[in-house]
Amino acid sequence: MPSNTLGDCFTLSSFGESHGQCIGAIIDGCPAGLRLSEADVQPLLDLRKPGQSIITTQRRETDTVEILSGVFNGFTTGAPISMIIWNKDSDSRSYDDFVSKPRPGHADYTAFSKYGGFNDFRGSGRFSGRLTATIAMGGAVALKILKNYLNIEIISYTKSIGDITMDTADIPFDTLSKNRYLNDVRCPDQDIAMRMRDLILSARREGDSLGGVIECVAQGVPVGLGEPIFESIESEISKGIFSIPAVKGLEFGSGFSGSAMRGSENNDSFSIDKSTGKIITDTNKSGGILGGITDGMPIVFRVAFKPAASIPKPQKTVDLKDMTESQLIVSGRHDPCVVPRAPPVVDSITAIVLLDFCLKSNLVPRVIR
Amino acid sequence: MPSNTLGDCFTLSSFGESHGQCIGAIIDGCPAGLRLSEADVQPLLDLRKPGQSIITTQRRETDTVEILSGVFNGFTTGAPISMIIWNKDSDSRSYDDFVSKPRPGHADYTAFSKYGGFNDFRGSGRFSGRLTATIAMGGAVALKILKNYLNIEIISYTKSIGDITMDTADIPFDTLSKNRYLNDVRCPDQDIAMRMRDLILSARREGDSLGGVIECVAQGVPVGLGEPIFESIESEISKGIFSIPAVKGLEFGSGFSGSAMRGSENNDSFSIDKSTGKIITDTNKSGGILGGITDGMPIVFRVAFKPAASIPKPQKTVDLKDMTESQLIVSGRHDPCVVPRAPPVVDSITAIVLLDFCLKSNLVPRVIR
Amino acid sequence: MPSNTLGDCFTLSSFGESHGQCIGAIIDGCPAGLRLSEADVQPLLDLRKPGQSIITTQRRETDTVEILSGVFNGFTTGAPISMIIWNKDSDSRSYDDFVSKPRPGHADYTAFSKYGGFNDFRGSGRFSGRLTATIAMGGAVALKILKNYLNIEIISYTKSIGDITMDTADIPFDTLSKNRYLNDVRCPDQDIAMRMRDLILSARREGDSLGGVIECVAQGVPVGLGEPIFESIESEISKGIFSIPAVKGLEFGSGFSGSAMRGSENNDSFSIDKSTGKIITDTNKSGGILGGITDGMPIVFRVAFKPAASIPKPQKTVDLKDMTESQLIVSGRHDPCVVPRAPPVVDSITAIVLLDFCLKSNLVPRVIR
């Protein structure tokens, strides 16, 4: 029941606060014998870290990760792996306002109510997007195991920002993979990325913010992952994905548009792959999942992020001190759009969930050699 | 880790198969002292049961529930409540085909692969929509506690079938609640319901099937339910909802459309409710959830169901016996659209998840009086 | 958190009441492909059932088990296995007394307090030793898998009744195994068994009861089961064993007597087994467990059962109706000593726990062939 832990066999536990001393993660259930060092984790954190470009928050953090336990002589030991990032550039001044005047669209009001005002509100405390770095700590480990030992690759990228959308339907996995990190928007199409970037900058200039959609594709997934009834692949991925701040929607395969199709359109007929002799489907409307269980085709899903809540435009709110209606202008350093920083987090959640299923299906030994 | 169980404090465990002897549920963690009998459960099961109208499968089951344990002298005892429905009208003849020729869009292939052919394939076994009756067993108990002791009401209804959609935005909760069960489509607008009905019948005539969208509203939810980071309200509801067969999408509040808005549009400003003195929001784009925690406004979400997979139109598939491409015509009794039978199931999942959070927040005593 | 479930990967959930309609179990996480029928379960239940001899309660139950789900064509399917026994010979008359006058040493008072009087007190409800039959349902399945697929054998037997103790130190496993069920006391030494039997009958004649000690040996256990820190072999076995009614003590290997030894006496030195080339220990003071992990030697532990609480001798108690001190004479049908019926239950708990660890260590495939 600990709500700060994800996974059953391979678990990620998050701790720390945005403006506290540190943020960190405990990764438990990792097989022994995996070669692991900070160099395996830092690149994923770097893709997520703040202050990388003019379209993100200007908070400057190197987000340098340290592994404190669970690794010995360069290999995992089977013991819990603890990782930590020391917070360096926190500036909590602006948050004093939000204690009594909760930001619309943010967790200030609900956190205050739930924790009786004892929550660490500085930098939004536990509710900050900064905590997704702790998810990436576990994600980096899971991604490495999936890739090296099971040949599973997971890629997420920006599909839309505001009303600008990239059509990804017929683009090969490798192209998406190669191109997704070529720009700071994380969209695999360079031209569309530039337009998205302009849109973000223009929203910021207007004191406003934007949302968007991230698409995720997992390739090389074996047939048979997922446990009916309540631990379907969709159930467990969704549980993880909806823990990312600002996520408000999720669809697999044809998703919402599929709900308006006929069965004859939406069903994926089966074929034999001539080159491998394996069963495949001719289309992938199911997003690689039938009956909650993987069918060997790529898992495909899309995640809707709401526009960032912290905007400098004047907003109507309530003053909790005297319970009067009031106005708020959010100052401080905030992302005008969280989507460009989110792909490593979506990758991480997906990797943790899939590795957990692989462990349940005995696909990974307890000692890797 | 048992995948057939939902919930932490209040748990529902499902057992049984579509064409086995019975289907059943164990409800554990229910407070003692709740007045409970079959009469509290049967009505919800009746709303879901097959053979009710010409738009559903013609399998005839009374779905009469029996409580076998956990209730004494008319009250719950604090012990596990077991409920059972004996299967009466199963006809497994047509399913022999699907063992070797998996239906496109269904779990035949993945279940066969995962369980090495040992799964009970009759009537789709554990993967049948029939198993959602076991969810409703737990749902009926949770709905009663939520309504009687916490004044929380949950209603789901059909929002769209195929390309016909009802605009529910400005319709009061009570109207939706009162009208949703007036027709067999479960759509609160009678005229639209008739058009949906016609569409379903026409799809059936064409040997095809339809999907649709169900909307769910939970009213009376207290502020503060939900546990960051990985047990947000969205996380736990989604985990439950995606365990319903045929669900492929889920969005809270403004959801996917919100991802194309600006922050200034999507943020819900705060106000004081003049009549109650309580904090409310002027709009509800967040779907009643901020930072994964309930804010006291109604929880609102929409669920996308894919078109039913079992259609009589000829489909391309693979013969597993000799690994050749083949054709399949699905016979047997199937729903042309599962959406009309799903609202009680969505209600049930939502109720179980919310009650679980209420128990975690100490809002329900262990002995109800 | 459901307290009626044991295990993580292979789980047993118990339901039902001593004098309700039925008692039953759900076994989840069992691999698919295991040949299973009632004939695999009934023998273990028969060894535990009441009314077998003059030294047990005279309640007459055939304890005939029915498998309701999870088995298809004679093999497990990977779905939850549900089993049920319909109660036949319950006589609840005497229990009305205990509602207001709790029996000393029994759960009447604590159950009444915890459940506000709503608990099913008939036949002690959930607190009856009768519920251990539901444990044996899961135990029978686990024992079969352990024996057939992993060559692990578990035997429990009566080591002492009252002050009569059998010295089992130098008796081979096979002798203990062969002789333990030759008498109704379940003690592998026939002469000592007869003396134990006389002692039980004499205690019954005096309106009194007896306790005793059961010893359990698990042979063929591989090296490496057990998960540090909080899921050591001892931790998980003890959690299970202390859920058996009347158990008040547990020791592994040299146990309490070992705590008075010197390290040089209690340490088990290592050797090479000439015949197998494997590492063994020269003695087994550790009970087959080092650092919470199995070392390949037999697991050995002893379980202390208190004397049965329900005795016809007049006892001092309190009348809960008017909170006065009072007297109670317990009538009804009770075991004068629960120890002779407990070995199948100790076997079952041990088997469930060990199989759970074997699954965590990938020693059992998800599909058995």
Next chain:
Amino acid sequence: MPSNTLGDCFTLSSFGESHGQCIGAIIDGCPAGLRLSEADVQPLLDLRKPGQSIITTQRRETDTVEILSGVFNGFTTGAPISMIIWNKDSDSRSYDDFVSKPRPGHADYTAFSKYGGFNDFRGSGRFSGRLTATIAMGGAVALKILKNYLNIEIISYTKSIGDITMDTADIPFDTLSKNRYLNDVRCPDQDIAMRMRDLILSARREGDSLGGVIECVAQGVPVGLGEPIFESIESEISKGIFSIPAVKGLEFGSGFSGSAMRGSENNDSFSIDKSTGKIITDTNKSGGILGGITDGMPIVFRVAFKPAASIPKPQKTVDLKDMTESQLIVSGRHDPCVVPRAPPVVDSITAIVLLDFCLKSNLVPRVIR
């Protein structure tokens, strides 16, 4: 399933290694609003730390704890509390031997086998008694909540060392509590403590080690804690206690000696306490637990610790490099008897388990004020 975590609602997760950079704990599920600082935790750690007296290991560690997260402005926030101790005085030289020559009675062989040689063997890694400091981190928090908000007090003390035993039967709780820490053996009788001390010193001189028994009493426990069937008080305490290194036995109340009594002797008759009007028992053979549920009397149990495994006397072992029989002389710094350092650990486990049950029974609010 993470084996490094104890508890369901209030959880303690342990990380770190004996000779790694640090050891630490994450405490999750702690109510918000608890005044907490390092000063609440350090005293318990000081009672456990090494190098305090000549009867313990001479490793010198200040064991200075730092709280890294979860506390803000002096109060808990409801977020995970992370604590850390940086290791200072580790000397791993002697442990190189044990990699190939496992110490009899220690985890060297089983850890090597389980983790394929990847485990951090320095200072016994995760299997070191040093890790019990991480248990005490959570224990200190739990003990404070139990004492301040529920008036529950838990005390453990040394009852026997080797063959010297203190009779604690008729000694009042307050005397035991006051006297238990007056000497470095942690035995509440000063004279017996001196004899125990001499015995330990003499065993050390002889290159040998001792075990012993710790008794624990919890006073002020409310009626009704414990969840049947598999989460009885005994089950959960035992699961925790058997995770302490060197524990091989546990008995509640009359325990093993009770198993040789008659029911009429062992049953605790009920009375009305004249001063409070509450129900009590005249004796406490049950150790405060009936049917797995607390009855309001003090919880009493005893824990058997085996003699410490690491002794300098020459011992027979096996050389894993060439699989030959060999000899080992254990050098390095080790406790000749772990019992004197264990009472804070037994207190901690007991406190964590009892607080967890209190949370499940709604006895502690989610926000303490």
